[in-house]
Amino acid sequence: MSIPLTWYLILAAALFCIGLYGVLSRKNAIAILLGIELMLNAVNINLVAFWRYLNPAQMAGQAFAVIVFAVAAAEVAVGLALIISVYRRRKTVVADEIDLMKW
Amino acid sequence: MTFWNNPINFIGNWLTGVLTSWHMPAALATILLYIVGIVVMIIFAMTLDIGLVWVERKVVARFQDRLGPNRIGPFGLIQPVADIIKMVIKEDITPAGADKIVYNIAPVLAATSVILLWAILPLASTIYGVDLNVGLLYIVAAGALGTLAIIMAGWSSNNKYALLGAFRMVSNMISYEIPMVIILLVPTILANTMSVKGITQAQSGMWFAILSPLALLIFLISAIAELGRSPFDLNEAESEIVAGFHIEYTGMKFGWFYAGELLHAFTFGGFMAIFFFGGYGGFFGLEKLGFLTWLNIPFVQALVFIAKAMFGYWVIMWVKYSVPRIRIDHMLAFNWKFLVPLSLVVLVNTAVLNKVLITLPSWLYVLGMFGSNILIGWVTIEILRAYGRKQRKAGEKPISPAQPQEQVA
């Protein structure tokens, strides 16, 4: 157990920022979702790391990580269903082109 | 601690001693020994795999009223070596437009996903890779990697048949993963642990196959589906999509898929033995008797385990060579409308009865568990019969989701 907590936190921060960049820079809606997955995982790393380093007997970190899993799965299922539905009607998956509600 | 009681640790300690005497840092030595262990395990598995090729060919021949390999070596035992040589020297084709890297990773990943399973497979009480406390989930996780490998193969081949096969395979595997995960909870509840070794030990008194025969049946069906073997072999259905996801693979790359499948089947036979037939142990407590203590020697246990696993493997083969392929919508309907609800019922039944009956004498406990399973099975069959009758009355061709199940049984 010789790894400082800081390492995990910095790794998670870096993963988060990479995911953020992906979300903001990609055009394809699926790719945006990929970035979101990275960000969620960065959060989970933090949760688990804090669980391990602060008080392993208290399962809060793991429990929240499990719930994040559930949310991620739900988000991907609905998100991809939406993308496929949009693709079926508009023949596009580019986020900027999905602008039917725009002024 | 002698070699006979704990061979792995014995060798490990010996090698550590040797390496540290060479002034190697302890950490490096540990890592090195891990690698050595992994390599040894892979070699063992692969060697076994070669044997399995022979077994498979011999058994299928008998099923089809043939003799099987009998030219090279005694009983054709050298035949697998000839097969390997043939595969290695075949032309290695990468189709035009294929995604080269993915195309080449896929077979390796397919074989890896199977070999990963061996990490938690306890051959004997002291011969095992690691005793994970989440062993059952680990099996599912490794299966997920297999799925990934197949979809990679299908995609990267740049071939419509391959892609179709991959799609079928993935829908198949993901669907049947659900009853499998649910039904794996039955041994978990009965043994109170998810550790594979713990489940083995929990069956020293009574096999879970007797406590929950329905769970065994469901596990067998979903395992066959997970393997993609007949009657669930529509991912590679030769008569429609030629060979499915590995249509473009030749030579040793195909060989990896092939070896992976065989080993996978054997491994699932092994898991069946572990979850339901007591694994390396499970002699109903007889091994505690004085004149039977030799059953506790690790190598004997390993032999027992392999025998049980071979039985499971044989059952899977039996099914494969007896039952025709079924249509994809039937397959999915069977899973979602029949297998998932049934496995949920079995799970709830087990969970409730396990709590209720645990205070009773053990023979009553066993009787209650077994009886409840029989009852559920009977009710299910009655429901299916009524459904089939209704279908026939409606004048349609009966689409009975029970067909594969009855044939399996």
Next chain:
Amino acid sequence: MTNWIIWLLPLPPLLAFFAIILFTNKNKALSHSIAVAAAGLSWLGSMIVFISAVGTTGFGKHVFESAINWLPTGTTWLQIGVRVDPLSAVVLFFVAWTVLAIFVYSIGYHNFGQPKGDHDLPGLPPHGATITDEGGHNHVVPSIEPMYARFFAFISLFAFGMYTLVVSNNLLTLFVGWEIMGLCSYLLIGFWFGKKSARDAAIKAFMTTRIGDVFMLLGIAFVYSATGSLSYKDIFQPQVLQALAGTPAFFGLSAAGMIGLLLFIGTVGKSAQWPLHVWLPDAMEGPTPVSAMIHAATMVSAGVYMAIRIYPLLSLDVHTMTVVAFIGSFTALFAATIAVAQNDIKKVLAYSTISQLGFMIAALGVHAYVAAAFHLVTHAFFKALLFLGSGSVIHGMEHGVLHTGEHVDAQDMFNMGGLRKKMPVTFWTFLIGGLALSGFPVLTAGFWSKDAIFAEAFGNGYVLVFIVLALAAFLTAFYTMRQITLTFFGEARTQAAEHASENKWTMTLPLVVLAIFAVGVGWVGMPAWFTGGLVPDWFHGFVGGTLTQAPETTAFNWIPVATSLVVALGGLLCGWLAYRNVSVPAEDRLQIPLLKNKYYFDEIYAFLFVRPAGWIAEKFTLLYMDQVVIDGFLHSLARFSLFLGHAFRNYFDKPVINEFIGDGAGKTVKASGFGLRKIQAGRIQYYMVVALVILAVFAFLVYFLKLGM
């Protein structure tokens, strides 16, 4: 154990009511089976309670009582519970018997087992059905009541009310039972609601008793505010009574007297005492079992029961007692005179009932506590018997009417005659009841109870009351004999009477049972002078134990005994002599218009109350109060509101709200929308960048500049 039975006593009829109303109302046989079974269950329980009460020595001191907390009133609880003491035990006894008898009787009376009527409609009495026998002859036979099941549901509910009232240990549940019976009497009197007379009678009965009930509720409220409790046990404690007697109230009465008077007005309404007696004769519009139920056995008895129950309160104030004695004796005489001139067989009995109830009230007024209770019991039996007997006569007559097709009133005694031979069981039982009512010496129950009243009235020094009651008793014997003579003796005066026939066992069996009681019940109260102390006056000892201080037995005196012998036998003889040969109303010399028309009380009430009420409603309330005052006020209010509305609209709503706030907000939003819509680019990533930039700026401000810390 006994307490449990007492708690459960009222329950079977209630369950029967719901069962019939909700589930079995399509099935007539099942409905009456349920009702009779429920009545039987309650009967059984009552008998058990009664027998164990009789078997308890010193029962007056060791009553069956249990109570539960029911309504939280601040820190204390209003308790309700059950109590069976000697008084309620004997009441329970006759209620159980008469109710069961009436239930059984109703089966026959409503023609169970007969075919459905040809033209019968719900809400009208059955008109008979035509059936064809094997020979091809058409016969008209009685038809079954169209609302058969409903009748049994109603009388079950009625029985529930009565049982509740009897077993209550407090005035509140007594009042609940009281009101349930009031509702049922309304429903049952108006059972044949297709007849206008029945409808009117129902409304009249309901409204008249309501007057009494309102005063009674006031009395109950007064009791509660004065003593903080409603249960008999608390109210009738000597120190509480003493305190009540010492507290002055209104009109020169003490609190005890005031409460007693208010509660007594309830009795006056319920037991049809003058001046609230007018509803009872009209209530004869209901089916005869109802008449028996309401006017003999239960409901009117309930009023007297309550009066006897509150006797400890009543007796505290001499003025109240005077009022009670006056109303009782006056009613007794007054109703008896009317009864003499009635031709309708049931009307005679109705006025007789009023008169006899007057006897009881009068007895109470002269401190003849036990005698009142005794007469209550005996009267319940023989009057129930008489009513059921009259019903049997009417039923037999109706049979004759249907058979002959003659259009005569089946209830008019001048259309009868000679029924002695046609309906022997009815005749003999009716004769027994009539003799009991007249007070035929020694044998009948009526003699002993009336004699007790006379003896007490005389012995306690109320000579005037004694004389009035003696006169009333003479008249009673007279009109009873008149009724019997007209109905049963002589020759048949109509074809219908010629063809009248005896009824089924379901109707005659209750008559026989009740006849036995009409004779036998009197024997339990024979005074000591007659038996020579051989048999103790059981009734006096038993019921007298209800009071804290048991009343003393009056000393023997020849005058009241002789009086009661003379009036009873003399009245009977006069009646026989006068009506031996009378066959048409014209020959009856007592058809005086004043008596015939009941002293014009209905007309007086109509003139005094009904028409003024109508006039006030139409002229004053409608034309003046409603249309001028209230409408005027409302109209001016509306005009004012209209004015305000205009003012708001023109000077506030339009300029401020609409222009400034409404349109102004819209314009502002529109303008800002035009300005801000650049931000709404429809590009999620753009949104996210904006959000992140803002977040980063705030995080920078908060963290590095330590803002907000």
Next chain:
Amino acid sequence: MTAEQIIFLLTGVLVLGSAFMVVTVRNLLHAALWLVASLFGVAVLYAILQANFLAVVQVVIYIGAIAILFIFAVMLTRRQLLESGRQTRSSWWIPALLGLLILIGLVSLILSVPGLDRTASAMPVGLDTVQALGTALVSPDAYVLPFEVASVLMLAALVGAVYVASVDKK
């Protein structure tokens, strides 16, 4: 440098490198596969953190389900897969700058908080994390409510996804 640190660093390189590839490669299918690699690395991190259950579940859910879903989606929409065109927005430098800024901010934040450079204490003896997690997730005084809410969310997502993605029968 202990063995553990070496493994951590290797895994970290795998995670971050794969993540970088996810957001930069043009071929979306490759991006999805890189995502698998990155998430597998995260699973290894969980294993190092001794969260065995989460490590395995990470593989089951992310690789077994989510990544497969992504690959499916990519395949189903591949007609529009602009493998030849640009995959990133023209103004890609703004997010990059933003990400970098946030990274710098977060790292400086992490480094400035005292006590975060601690190392982990040994696991409590006899603590079965799987059992403890299971108990925590279903015990009423712990996380049963969030757990149930999450399961309802899953159900809603299931129904919603099926409904949204289903073809109109009209």
